[in-house]
Amino acid sequence: MNAAFSRRTWPRPQSLREWLDQRFRYWALAPTLVVLLALTIYPLVQLLMMSVSTVSFAEGRVIWQFTGLDNFQTFLGDAIFPEAVRNTVLFVIVVVSVEMFLGLTLALIASQVKRFSGLLRAILMIPILVPAIAIGTVWRLLYNFEFGVFNQVLKALSLPPQNWNGSALLALPSIMVVDVWHWTAFIFLLMLAGIESLPIEPMEAARVDGASDWQLLRHVVLPLLRPTILVTLMFRTIFSFKVFDEVFLLTGGGPGNATEVISLYINRVFFGQSRMGYGALLSIITILLTAVFVILYNRSVRGRSSAA
């Protein structure tokens, strides 16, 4: 806090009105604080309370029973959640890496295209506009063992059809492909906006100094684009950590647990099995995992910034 704002520097208030005025900056925060309490803190506290309880529906009402670490004990013996975490982490690493690479590459290309640039951008943005349910249906048809396009192509090439969604080996990569198709456009949009807002002078100076295209990209464009890349990377990582609809619609987490991801498993426990208490605990653990990622990420970014 700025020293000028500290209590010691305030003159002694002569009236209540003056006292209120001196603390105006705190009162001004009240609306935000109320919204934060109502929409974030309160649900989080409820979730925490639920995670140490068993919630049952009996005698015509909802009954909360404090069960201490009972849910945590269940967690320790849960074999599916670690599989869901493993699948989710693998999913995040692969899709975010591929999407960042493709999104950035497409944005660099699109920024250089002068003719039909509007059309190109519109086409590249289509996947992001398609509703998740339509994506699931379309891709399930594309992957269909009997009638799907991919197997028809394989058949035309005299290759055996593949069980895209039903094979433990192929199911997760199949979902990753859909996610990359769906979300690369998002990265592309953010990157393109970043590129187009870059100052032109450093690039012109580099050109005058004889920099090649690669040198310009490596030493001027990418360093200038770093803030955009970092923010996009963080958002996309958090979003992909919460992947649900694509898995739900394409494989339902199967075969076995091959595509079980955290959100899908929590949804099943919470709503499918009506185990509110345990579902709440899994949600808390997921929040903590995400928080750890954000903290590590910020430290890493700060560390590199100070090193640079």
Next chain:
Amino acid sequence: MTTAKKLDRRQFLKITGVLSGTLAATSLAACAQPQPAATPVPPTTAPAAPAAPAATAVPAVSTGATVAKVDPITVLINDSPWFPGFEKLVRLYEEKSGNKVNLAVTPFTGMLEKTRNATTASESEYDIVNLNEGWYATFYAGKFMAPLQEIDPNFEVDPNIIDYNNAMRWSHDKNYSTKDGIVYGLPINGNIQLLYYRNDLLEKAGLKPPTTWDDVADISKKLMSAPNLYGFATRGQKAGFAVAYDWLPFLRGYNGDWVAKPGEDWAVTINNAAGRKAMSKWLELLKTYGPANVADLGQADLQQLMLSGKIVQALMVVANWSAMDDPEKSTVVDKVNVTVLPKPVEGRHATTTGIWVMGVPNNLPDKRKKAGLTFLNWALSKESQLEYTKFGAVPVRQDVYTSELAADPKYRWMRAMADSTQYIVESVRIPEGPQITDSIELRLNQAIAGQMSGDDALDNMAKEIFAVLQKAGYKTKLG
């Protein structure tokens, strides 16, 4: 200048105070109140402002001839293949009775939460809720539904309404649906499993419809020509209650069950000799005669295989029938027939309930409860159910299945239904059912996907079911 600044702050404080107070009040009110109903389709009248007097008398179930004038009601129902039939039935009710019905239509996902919100609120916003196979045990056991005889002491279940192995009842003493249990709901969709087969192919080959699983294998062996024509399939996909639902008739056919005697003896028996035979036969049929992607086959995929003429026999629910003779969707119009699900050579026929039940929430004033029951009574009368069948829905009365309608080739599925009702077995009908079926679902999917042997899958199921029952306080053991 300074004065003006101070005044601005004051005004600002006042405005933000009012705004934040309003916002907080709105947020808290939103938390306290149940979710709003889904958009009524189409809203025929406002749910409030009752225009008609309360029900004075609830007519007998069977006639459906006289309907009392009652307040408008709102029905919470999910959008599904059978919803259009139900909607037509509702419009017919409005026309015949002059009573109004609002339909709060919602996707399947979210139905459970809306039902919970409504039934745990101080007063339900719905007069009737639609409960599926996996949920009604929870709502009966938790006393969230009104006992129908408390609404109308003269209420009796018409014996022609199929009881789906006591799906309407719950005994709080036995913690199970039993014959002597309290009536909490009435069936509205009579979905059970049948064996679909290509009648044209069987006739051409001089084969009779199968009555045993070995017959299914024989027919498959003779007619299968993979990958163009498969012999037999069930769903293999892990999708809530898909593969497990389709496997249960095998288990029950070999006289096995998930526990020794549901409702009485909770010893886990799913991995006993009967369970192992059921698993072995199911795997043999699917792996030998099913498509290579059987582990990923869901309801729509299986129906698609049948409609596109790529499979000879399939275990599917009767709700899949509506598309079979539809030339817009089917390449096998008039070529498919259905029969009772086959049994093991030394076993019994079994078909699992996959029905929907409608109940009246307990947290309603008497007047609204009576209005709800009035509609249900009318909807389940023979006349209404005959119309319901013509609207494309699956009726719930035995006398409709044996009516003259069944002689019409268009309704040829009704004879198989009439013959199957005696073999109906419930699914896993306890409040912990979804946890148990999730375990069965996962392990069966792993077995059919080749990730685990059938025996290991059964042993895992047994351990997991035992853990669930033990934690819930059932007197159980590993059988």
